[in-house]
Amino acid sequence: MTYVIAQPCVDVKDRACVDECPVDCIYEGERSLYINADECVDCGACEPVCPTEAIFYEDDVPEEWEDYTRANIDFFELKGLGSPGGAQRTGALRPYYGNTVAYLLSDGARDLVGSAVNELNSRFGESLSLPLPLETAHVTLHDLYASPDRAHVARQIDASTAIVVDAVAKARAIGAIYTECTAVFNLMNTSVAIGLRAADQDEHRKLQAARHLFDKIVPSGQYTPHITLAYYRPSAPILLPPEEFRDALKDLTEGLAGAPVVLEPDRLHAMCFSSMKEYWTVRQ
Numbered sequence: 001m002t003y004v005i006a007q008p009c010v011d012v013k014d015r016a017c018v019d020e021c022p023v024d025c026i027y028e029g030e031r032s033l034y035i036n037a038d039e040c041v042d043c044g045a046c047e048p049v050c051p052t053e054a055i056f057y058e059d060d061v062p063e064e065w066e067d068y069t070r071a072n073i074d075f076f077e078l079k080g081l082g083s084p085g086g087a088q089r090t091g092a093l094r095p096y097y098g099n100t101v102a103y104l105l106s107d108g109a110r111d112l113v114g115s116a117v118n119e120l121n122s123r124f125g126e127s128l129s130l131p132l133p134l135e136t137a138h139v140t141l142h143d144l145y146a147s148p149d150r151a152h153v154a155r156q157i158d159a160s161t162a163i164v165v166d167a168v169a170k171a172r173a174i175g176a177i178y179t180e181c182t183a184v185f186n187l188m189n190t191s192v193a194i195g196l197r198a199a200d201q202d203e204h205r206k207l208q209a210a211r212h213l214f215d216k217i218v219p220s221g222q223y224t225p226h227i228t229l230a231y232y233r234p235s236a237p238i239l240l241p242p243e244e245f246r247d248a249l250k251d252l253t254e255g256l257a258g259a260p261v262v263l264e265p266d267r268l269h270a271m272c273f274s275s276m277k278e279y280w281t282v283r284q
Contacts, residue, residue, distance in 0.1 A: 002037040003046060004072050006065040008054035009033055015274060016150070017046035017055060027075070034075040097153045098146030099160075099272045099282070101168060101214055102138035103263040105227070112259055113137050113194070113227055116184065116252050120192060120230050123248060126238040128192075129231040129277075136279040138271070139179075139196065139227055139263060141171065142214035150274075157272065161282065163217060164270045171210040172265040178203045179225060181259045184252040187224075190232060192249070196225040196261055207263075227261075231276055 005017075009032045017033065018026045025039035026046065035046070035055075047055045056062070061069055105113060114134050121131055144164065147153040178199040187193040198204035211223060232240070270282040 002040040002042065002058050002072075003035050003044070004056050004058055004061050004069050005033050005035055006054050006056060006061060006068040008052035009050075012052055012054075014051050016049040016051060019148070019150070020045040020049050029075055032071075034072050036076055037073065038076075096146060096148055096275055097150040097273065099144045099153075099157045099164070099270065100146075100279075101141045101144065101164065101171070102269065102271055102279075103141060104267040104269060104281075105137045105139070106262060106264060106267065109227075109261045110134050110137055112181075112256060112261075113229065116194065116256065117229050119252065120248070124240060124245065127233055127240045129233045132228065132230065132277055136271075137227060138279070139225055139261070141263075141268065142211050142218070142220060144214065144218045160217060161270070164214070165282065167213040167217065168268060168270050171213050172268050174206050174210050175265055177206050177210065177263040179207075179261045179263060181256040181261060184229070184249045184256060186249070187226065187228070192229045192232075193226040194229060194256060196227070198225075199260070210268075228276070 005026075011031050013028065013031075013033055015033070018028075022043060022045060023039055023041055025036045025041075027034050027036060044057075047057070056065075058069060117131060117134070121128060144160065145153050145156040179196040180199055182195040182197050184192065184194050198207050207225070211220070214220070271279050272282060273279045
């Protein structure tokens with residue numbers, strides 16, 4: 001027997017169950033989460049923490065949602081996943097909660113990023129986590145609160161939202177900030193990123209002035225403007241080939257170095273996230 005995730009999870013994907021699962025058997029689909037029956041140990045830890053009450057023991061699934069029992073099985077069979085041995089082995093990013101202030105990319109910059117992402121995934125996809133959505137590709141201006149403990153960070157976010165939104169308005173008033181790409185590089189052994197630098201000293205001062213507004217909320221340390229292209233996959237089935245990967249980063253750098261990226265004020269937002277893949281803007 002196993003547990004089944006039913007209709008209330010659709011388009012919600014709260015992930016509290018993922019945090020609780022001791023065997024990492026809950027996988028993320030496009031619109032819902034799914035429990036791998038072969039990996040589930042019937043511990044029941046997921047069921048009481050689900051805020052939408054979407055999880056049921058297999059024999060207890062309500063009649064109107066019986067199709068979800070089959071849907072949980074089909075998710076793994078039709079995708080050819082079988083029993084991967086843990087959600088992290090598929091390249092899914094673990095839940096991580098918090099908020100940040102970031103510039104969403106313009107269409108032109110997004111096209112540059114999309115080309116680089118496609119190149120990386122076509123060559124090294126087995127060693128990288130699932131592709132990041134281009135619609136939320138961004139340049140972080142200032143990180144704020146973050147934690148794997150959702151309840152803890154939620155209290156911090158709620159307490160600071162008004163002051164963060166006010167600081168965003170002031171940062172937007174600074175105007176557009178002109179930057180350019182420098183290199184595609186390994187960022188702290190966690191991800192691949194495009195580095196950016198201010199186009200000149202005036203733009204550098206504007207960037208620092210915008211950041212300083214948020215230092216008053218959460219002090220920060222060293223700052224490297226960048227656009228994340230991909231995260232490395234934990235327990236990757238294929239390790240990155242070092243020389244080939246270095247050559248790929250060099251080739252990408254040659255194609256992108258000097259390309260302009262304008263940080264547009266109307267694209268600056270306070271944002272929240274539930275993983276490094278899922279971001280959404282906070283209403284201003």
